[in-house]
Amino acid sequence: MRKAGKSPTMKDVAREAGVALGTVSKVINGIPVGKSYRQKVEDAAARLGYSVNSYARGLRADKTHTVALILPGLDHTFFSALADSVCHELTLRGYRMVLATTQFDTDAEARCIQMVRQNKVDGIIGLTYAPDLAIGDDLPYVSIDRYISPSIPCVSSDNFSGGGMAAEKLLELGCKKPLFLRIGSEVIGETDKRGAGFVAACELRGADYTSQRFNDADGIEAIFDFLDRHIQGGRLEFDGIFCSTDRLVYYVLKHLKDRRVRVPEDVQLIGFDGTRQFFTEDYFCSTIVQPVRQMAATAVDILLSEDRSHTPALICLPVTYAPGGTTQEAVTTATGDMEWQVSI
Amino acid sequence: MRKAGKSPTMKDVAREAGVALGTVSKVINGIPVGKSYRQKVEDAAARLGYSVNSYARGLRADKTHTVALILPGLDHTFFSALADSVCHELTLRGYRMVLATTQFDTDAEARCIQMVRQNKVDGIIGLTYAPDLAIGDDLPYVSIDRYISPSIPCVSSDNFSGGGMAAEKLLELGCKKPLFLRIGSEVIGETDKRGAGFVAACELRGADYTSQRFNDADGIEAIFDFLDRHIQGGRLEFDGIFCSTDRLVYYVLKHLKDRRVRVPEDVQLIGFDGTRQFFTEDYFCSTIVQPVRQMAATAVDILLSEDRSHTPALICLPVTYAPGGTTQEAVTTATGDMEWQVSI
DNA sequence: CAAACGATGTGTAACGTTTCATAATCCTCT
C-alpha cells in the first residue's frame, strides 16, 4: 500500500505560523494561549490540513483513547447489537473501538488479547469462553456474561431472575410439567444461572419440573434424543420448556414439528436473549429479553471509570419477559401481524 | 482509568538479556541473529512478559497495520455480515480493524473520517452516503456500494445484472405487469443501478413495466399511497414487484396484507440483499443475494494491494437469485420448513 | 603471518507528540 506525501506535523505548523512547537501543542490541546498566537496557529493548521498523529500522542501519553471489543462474531443479534451499542457508547465518550472476533475459538481469544495488548488499548470488553483467559491486571478488562475472577468486573443480565421469570411464566400459563433445557459451552458461565433460577422458582412453587443440561460437544442430537425418549404415543410428557437460548428454541421447535407436537398448543416454549426478526422487530419466540444497550453502556462506564478499585465484581442487569408466539398468552400478540407468512 | 505498573520495553529486555537494543529489535522482528543471542533475548522477553508497543512502532514506521471500517450501523444483516467478514479477512492478513458507525448521519461520516485519519490507519473501507465526502487521496479508501470518484475504488455487487435478473425472474414466473419500487437515499449510488437493470431487461423483453422511485425523505407512506392508487376493486394492477431492498419488501408485504392483496398468489415480490432470518437461515423473501463475504474480501484485497495505481474504479461482484416464499416457484422451497409459524 | 573481507552485534538518530524547566515579555508599583 502506497501513501502519497507525508502529512504535515506540528513542526510544520509551527514553522508556517512562526511560533514554537510547544505553542502549537497548546493550541491543539485547548490550553490557554495568547489570542494572536492562537489565531496564527489555527490558520496555519487549517492551511496545511494538519491532523494530530494519535500514534505519536499515544506513545507519549500512556493513553490511547482506544478500547477493544472481543466477541465470538457478529452473526448473532445479541453480538451485533452489543457491538453496535458499545461502539456508540465509546464514540460518545470520545473513544475509538477496535473490534476483534474469535469464532468461539479459545486460541483466537488468546491471540486477540495479545493483539490488542500490543495495540496498547486503554481497556478491553470481552465476551470469551476460555476457562483460563490470561489477562494481566495491568490492563482494565470488563467481561460480559462470564465471571472470570474477583478483580475482573463482569457485566451480565440477571440470568438467575430471568430463569425464575421463565418458570413463573410457564406455571402461570398453566404448565404442569415444565422442563429446562440447556445447551452451551463446557465451561460454566453466568448464563448457567438461568437454569438455577428456573429450578429455584419451580421448587418454591412446588412444581414438577425437570432440568436437563447438555454441552455443545454433545451436539444438538443429544437434545433431540432426550425429547424423543419423552414422547409417549405422540404426546410430549412436558407441557412447557424453558430453553437456555433463543437459538435452542429454534432447534426444539424444528424437532417438535417433525414429531408433530404442536407449539404452543401442546407445549409452550420460552427462550432467552430477546432475539428479534429483522424488519418486523417481532420476537423470534417468547423470550427473556436481555437489556443489550444497558449492558453495553454499563460495561463501557465501568471500563472507563476513573477509579476501578471499588467496582463490584458482578453486575446483573434486569431482564424482561416478552411474549413471542411460542406461548399461549391471554391476548394476541403483535406477531399476529405476520399472518401473511401463512401463505408462504 | 488507572493502569498498574508500566509494561516492559525493549530497553528492559535488552538489559535483562545483556544485549544491545538493536539486537532485541532484530529478534522481535525475525531478522537473523546469532543463535545464542536469539535465545537470550527470547528468554528475557518471555520472563518479562514483553509485548511490542505498536504505537511506538506505528510512529516510527509509517504503517500501523490498522484499517478502519465505517458503516451506518450493525443493525442490519448486510452491515453486520460485512463487518464480520471484513474483520475476519483483516485478521487473516495480520491487520486490526477499528469500527466506526455513523447512524446514516453524514456529519458523523465526516467525523469518522477525521477520527480515523488521526488514528493514522493504513486505509479505510467505507459505506457512506455523504454526496461530497472529503477523503484526501493520501489515505487509501475503498468505497462499498457507492462510486465516489475515479481515484476511489468502489466495490459493489452487480446491481445492474441483479435488477435484470429480478425482471427476468418475474417475467419467467408469469408476471405481465411488473413494477419496480425504489426507496433510498437522496444521493444516487451504485444501488440505483438495480432499477436501471430492471428497466433494461423489461424493455428487452417488451414487458409492460412500471418504475417508481422514492427517497427516504418521501417516507414509506408515499409508497403506500402509490400502491393504493393502483388498487382497483381490491385488485393490484401489478402482478410482480421488484423492491430495491429486502426491507422495502417487508413494508410492501405489510401494506398489501392490510389491503387484502395476497402474496405470492396475487402479486409476486422480489427484493435485494439476501437477508436471512436468524437461526433458520431462510431468506426473508425471494431476493437477489449480494455476495457479502466476497465483497468484504475484495475490498480488503484492493485496499491492501501494494500497487493501487491500476485498480479499477468499480468492481461489480456477481449476485444470485434465491427464492424465499414471496414468489411462486415451480418446486416448493426450503421455507416449507417453517410451517410451524402458521400456528403462531 | 598480516591484510582484507564477511558476518554479526552495537549504539544512536529519528518518528511526532507532550511536558516542563527556562527564557522572554509585559505590567504594575515604587
Added chain:
DNA sequence: AGAGGATTATGAAACGTTACACATCGTTTG
C-alpha cells in the same frame, strides 16, 4: 524610569521503536 513579579512563549527531553552507520570479531587468502 527602573525593578520586581506575573504571565506567557520557547525549546529540549522523553515516550518505545526501527534503521543505519559503525565497531568488533573471526576467518580466509596472498
